[in-house]
Amino acid sequence: MKKTIFIITLVFAITLFTFIVTSQMPGWLQFAACIGILVVYGNYLRRNLKNASGGFGFIMIRGTAGFNTMKKFAEKYPNLSKELCDFGLTIGFGILYSFYLFKLSKKFFIHALILIAMSGGLYYLALQNSTIDTTFAILFFLFGFFGSGAYLLGQSLVNIFTTPNAPPAIAPVIPGVTIPLYAILSIAVIAFVHEVAHGIMCAIYKIKVKSSGILLFGFIPVGAFVEPNEKEFEKKKIEEKRHVLIAGSASNLLFFFIFIPLWILPALSAPLFVNHLNLSLTANSTINRSFDDSTVYSINGVNVTSLNDVKINQNTITIQTDKGTVKTKLVDFKIDSVTNNDNKNILYKGEIVYDVEGIELTDTANLRNLLNSRKLLTVKANTSMGVKDVHVNADGKMGITFEETQPTIDFTEEGQWTWIANILRTIADFFSLTAILSLSLSLFNVLPIFITDGHKIVYDQLKEWFGSAGVKIAITISIILALILLVNLYPWFSKLF
Incomplete structure (x- = not known):
């Protein structure tokens, strides 16, 4: 062509x-x-x-591009590469498997200390009402990415059947649809890192690589590959095969930590090139237009000079500007339709809901969580037409839909060098997404599902331990996890229709 x-x-x-x-x-x-x-x-x-x-x-x-580079790296850093793979096995499958592999060696204790620190951090976050819980942290310590990843899938599966209209916990990675279009480059980077790591370990263990390349879906890179000689690979010791297989996930985890400073440093540096924030009013704002393009001094009593300082966790805010003080809501929750017959003469199209049971609406998930937790037959809703007693149906819903919420205000950064701040934030956004995708691939690839390296590791290990019975166990685990994954994808696909 x-x-x-x-x-x-x-x-x-x-x-x-x-x-x-x-x-x-x-x-x-x-x-x-x-x-x-x-x-x-x-x-x-x-x-x-x-x-x-x-x-x-x-x-x-x-x-055959990159063959010589992979061989040179393998010749120069064989021990470092093996150590990274050993650590990948500990993070991938937890402290118990690490003890099985390394016994009471110096390597085991070093891995254990790192794993304790990481698990302790996760446990602390769980105690601070994070989105993860203490069980996740414990399973990560015991069984690594395998245990914690399987737990997340199982937890999401339970939510699908027990929580009405549970938001999708998993979605396919589609640039431009579920993630930004520039993620095409992020996927290419992490796929390249993943497969080069496999190639390096093949070179270290003298396994011939027949070809390497890239996997596309249309024009979107969805992966890369290194194609080893399968006969040579199968003849290798299980220890060597484990290293080759875990290399991709281990390298993605390593690059997750490399990407973090590349994400944080530009994000923290951006405010240095901003003089002040301006308040911009959108078309649907009810604020006096004289406040448009005014200089912002503080938001809810906190001084601000750049977007980094804007931390808002409520809908109603007070803004101090050079033209005075203004109090406003970030978005209006305007009723679009009322489907619950019991509420049709209580709530009306165009009516704005401010709070329910004294809790201010910040998004629709906030309302859904409130109704599910209170389990009341009626709730008090403060609206633009007064306080009303609103009926809740058996599914824990008020039976209303809102118009698509549009922001009433926006903040823009001003200054001679603001363009540099914009570039730095673009860099930060790219590396933050790349870091998250790299960690996600590292975790997913360890899960023993048929298409992953984790499946091959678990398959070989269980076969060594239990023979033909181990093979059946490995296949059963893969089938169960694959089915759970497919069910978890259902809520996302159902929202398309």
């Missing part, structure tokens, strides 16, 4: 994809159209690129 034609078709596909993603079409149609574009473009690339294979939009582009 000529480069000019390739560039033209790529730009056209990305432009069309972006147009659909940013359109207002129904979710299911938007999703179907995006998948359709990726399938068509992927098949087009497969037919026109050399060394390409695949189907249904997925395309594997093979080559």
